[in-house]
Amino acid sequence: MENQFKVENNLKRYTMQFIFTKYWLFLFSFFSLFSFTEPAPQTFTFVQVADTQLGFEDYEKDLQSFNQAVKQINEINPDFVIICGDLVNVANDSSYADFLNIKNKLKVPCYCVAGNHDIQKIPNDTSLVYYRKVIGKDYYSFMHKGYTFIIANTQLWNGEVENESEKHDHWFKKTLEVARKKKSSVFVAGHSPIYVEDPAEQTGYFNLPPAKRKEVLNLFRENNVVAYLSGHAHRLIVNNFEGTQMVTSETTSVNFDKRPLGFRVWKVSAGTVTHESVPLKY
Ligand SMILES: [Zn+2]
Numbered sequence: 001m002e003n004q005f006k007v008e009n010n011l012k013r014y015t016m017q018f019i020f021t022k023y024w025l026f027l028f029s030f031f032s033l034f035s036f037t038e039p040a041p042q043t044f045t046f047v048q049v050a051d052t053q054l055g056f057e058d059y060e061k062d063l064q065s066f067n068q069a070v071k072q073i074n075e076i077n078p079d080f081v082i083i084c085g086d087l088v089n090v091a092n093d094s095s096y097a098d099f100l101n102i103k104n105k106l107k108v109p110c111y112c113v114a115g116n117h118d119i120q121k122i123p124n125d126t127s128l129v130y131y132r133k134v135i136g137k138d139y140y141s142f143m144h145k146g147y148t149f150i151i152a153n154t155q156l157w158n159g160e161v162e163n164e165s166e167k168h169d170h171w172f173k174k175t176l177e178v179a180r181k182k183k184s185s186v187f188v189a190g191h192s193p194i195y196v197e198d199p200a201e202q203t204g205y206f207n208l209p210p211a212k213r214k215e216v217l218n219l220f221r222e223n224n225v226v227a228y229l230s231g232h233a234h235r236l237i238v239n240n241f242e243g244t245q246m247v248t249s250e251t252t253s254v255n256f257d258k259r260p261l262g263f264r265v266w267k268v269s270a271g272t273v274t275h276e277s278v279p280l281k282y
Pocket of ligand 1 (some may be wrong): 115117190231233
């Protein structure tokens with residue numbers, strides 16, 4: 001009961017904090033700090049990369065940027081890396097071979113998310129079968145030092161894909177339920193932001209449809225979701241949804257907000273999570 005009280009307390013506190021710091025977060029969110037409900041003694045670091053999107057504007061430059069990111073990530077030596085989708089701009093054997101060739105230079109495990117450029121805005125059998133054959137699973141979870149990491153397929157949330165979306169939803173809810181029973185704090189990673197500025201905003205290119213958005217946010221609220229990591233928007237977005245950090249990272253291909261190309265380093269330490277951007281060194 002004492003823990004449960006702390007949860008509610010924290011949620012209220014972060015909601016208030018969010019109201020007062022929303023604009024500050026948008027302007028100065030190189031760094032942010034927050035606490036969550038199940039303090040854990042484990043300390044670790046992981047990296048969020050977004051939209052390597054080889055060939056978005058300049059194929060050679062994108063190759064070079066992704067290579068540089070891998071080099072810097074290896075120097076940082078995090079526990080693992082999550083790439084939040086749009087691995088390539090046009091999914092084919094050649095672009096994925098280039099992507100895998102660079103990705104495989106990482107000295108730590110790397111978990112890929114499927115984006116709209118990988119499996120289409122609304123996937124189909126062909127795009128899913130191809131992605132699963134070349135890259136691997138498009139949704140899965142893993143444990144790390146007591147925390148649950150869920151890699152979701154947000155493209156299956158963008159529209160109802162027969163035999164796929166329902167299965168994915170069932171798996172997602174079940175995985176959250178297992179984590180809740182274990183009292184494991186959860187990080188979710190996907191490609192599309194759930195919302196960009198306001199949970200009640202209109203449907204657009206960079207968010208999820210309102211009904212699915214509401215459903216997913218309810219699941220975040222009901223479970224111990226510490227953070228949601230995404231890409232797709234090609235700009236930094238940091239929101240706080242009732243205590244869940246919603247972080248869309250800078251990319252290594254093109255940033256529409258003119259921020260330097262780069263990635264984001266997350267540190268988890270004794271119940272505290274921080275994240276900061278690391279620009280590519282050219
Ligand atoms: Zn995208």
